[in-house]
Amino acid sequence: MRLSRRTTAGAAVAGAAAFALVASGCATEASEPSADEPIELTITTFGTFGYEDLYEEYMDLNPNVTIVANNIDTGGNARTDTFTKLAAGSGLSDIVALEEGWLGSIMEVSGEFVDLRDYGIEDRAGDWVDWKYQQATDPDGRVIGYGTDIGPEGICFNGPLFEAAGLPSDREGVAELLDGGWDTFFEVGQQYVDATGKAWYDHSGFVWNAMVNQLPEGYYTSDGELNVDGNAELKARFDQLAAATEGGQSAAQGAWDWNGGQSFVDGTFATFVCPGWMLGVVQGNTEAGGGDASTGWDFADVFPGGAANWGGAFLAVPETSDKKEAAAALASWLTEPEQQITQFEAAGTFPSTLEAQAELAANPTPNAFFNDAPVGSILAGRAEGVVAQFKGPDDSLIQENVFGPPLQALDRGELDGEGAWAEALALLDELVG
Structure with missing residues (x-):
């Protein structure tokens, strides 16, 4: 065959x-x-x-x-x-x-x-x-x-990097540390940046996607109406992310480009938003970058703000x-x-x-790459209460082509938060109308 x-x-x-x-x-x-x-x-x-x-x-x-x-x-x-x-x-x-x-x-x-x-x-x-x-x-x-x-979500984290920053590095300790909303996640992230001088997450785009997906309604209302301009809740989350990125928490990586996986190995960032399918992405890129289970990636039973699907x-x-x-x-x-x-x-x-x-x-099975984390049972728990958000016809276009470029510019320090939001709205008008 x-x-x-x-x-x-x-x-x-x-x-x-x-x-x-x-x-x-x-x-x-x-x-x-x-x-x-x-x-x-x-x-x-x-x-x-x-x-x-x-x-x-x-x-x-x-x-x-x-x-x-x-x-x-x-x-x-x-x-x-x-x-x-x-x-x-x-x-x-x-x-x-x-x-x-x-x-x-x-x-x-x-x-x-x-x-x-x-x-x-x-x-x-x-x-x-x-x-x-x-x-x-x-x-x-x-x-x-x-x-x-x-895509129920948890947080992938690098235990040795947490330990070096003086933060809890065991799976249960990290889950307790990050148990709260996005404000908690970014507060701990700033502690990490201040202690190490290194980034907390890989880039703003993936974090933004996770934040949007968690809302009851995202880029569209449940009845199919565009829901970006004038959406106070969406703007508030964007402001949260922008403040964290301006504080040095983003590693400004390209979407789906982590220097051949090297950034998962060399301590470029310490956390990664992880729906189940991202576990394979983390492992594959770590191994491509020359790392293995000893690199220290783990999977915590926690997600900022609760259940979410990506x-x-x-x-x-x-x-x-x-x-x-x-x-x-x-x-x-x-x-x-x-x-x-x-x-x-x-x-x-x-x-x-x-x-x-x-x-x-x-029947939880330890995952050897993720420090023997019982990823199946963790994700089963993370899936409780998840309901997928309604996705409108241009949802992925908005995520990738409307918010993608401004967030990359924000990561690189070329725009501040207000400028990035304004650029996203301009692109929305141009590409979606």
């Missing part, structure tokens, strides 16, 4: 006008292969999904199936790839991973994806936390995605696939509870199925 991984480069971000050009019903209908006929299924994911061993297992169970896997480096680039191919009307894999942050845009063209009710997903509706299943349901009641992970994904089958039934079968299998546990063990992606969550909570 062969398993290939082809990397697809993203093109320019497709805007709303491009989405409107997508032609419905343009897929060429083809006969599904018989059960024993050789079949090649293509799948595109992004980031760290932890599916490699599962692909091999599925091909062992189904000797007639060959999986051709393509993984794109980031969710943002995957969004570009997906919408560029949707606008072209061709090129999408048989299975496409969709990220929660751009699901609002996907729902505007949901007819380009198979209604999975035709392939039995309703029989599995009770497998997932209810809001996860609902997220993948379009306004017409069509269900277009099998839920993969969700991210999560879905597996969808485009209408352009000529192997819809086989693709749906693979996507369904990959998202069953047993496979979600395997995925979690490989990449830290926390399951969206209730059975898998219960298993991880009941």
Whole structure:
């Protein structure tokens, strides 16, 4: 059996006008292969999904199936790839991973994806936390995605760096230290900066994303109205973050660029906001930078202000696939509870199925890289009370292209907080309207 991984480069971000050009019903209908006929299924994911061993297992169970896997480096680039191919009307894999942050845009063209009710997903509706299943349901009641992970958040921290700063460095002590709101997180961060002269977090963008996701309503209201300009709660959180960054707490790293992972190893920053799927990012970058478990990263059962969700994904089958039934079968299998546990063990992606969550909570397994932290049971606790925020059609665009550049300028000291907010509003007007 062969398993290939082809990397697809993203093109320019497709805007709303491009989405409107997508032609419905343009897929060429083809006969599904018989059960024993050789079949090649293509799948595109992004980031760290932890599916490699599962692909091999599925091909062992189904000797007639060959999986051709393509993984794109980031969710943002995957969004570009997906919408560029949707606008072209061709090129999408048989299975496409969709990220929660751009699901609002996907729902505007949901007819380009198979209604999975035709392939039995309703029989599995009770497998997932209810809001996860609902997220993948379009306004017409069509269900277009099998839920993969969700993103309950904790705090990754570097124990030796905490100890050197005179702060508690054990997991329970750190959880107690940071148990409070964002004001507590930033107050401790300033203590750390004052004691060490080093940064507290990697860059403002990821912290901002976590802060926004925690609000009942973020960049959009729950009924789909834009919710940035004039949003006092959002502005108050921005001011909190800006003050901390101006105080030296940001390491001014690039989004998804930590000097080849070296910044996780050399003490550039001491904390990292960690939804479950980020655990794989931390470990992978630490190892890429020459570190290992002895570098000292750990995972604390705490998050500023309480429960929060960042991210999560879905597996969808485009209408352009000529192997819809086989693709749906693979996507369904990959998202069953047993496979979600395997995925979690490989990449830290926390399951969206209730059975898998219960298993991880009941049988905590120490994670050797994170100082033997029982990350599964910690995340199960962090998931309690989480409800994903409504994401509007330009949610990820606002996060990355409206707030991203001003926050980077803030990190570099080129703008103060008020200037960064004003620049974000200007970009909002330019890019979203």
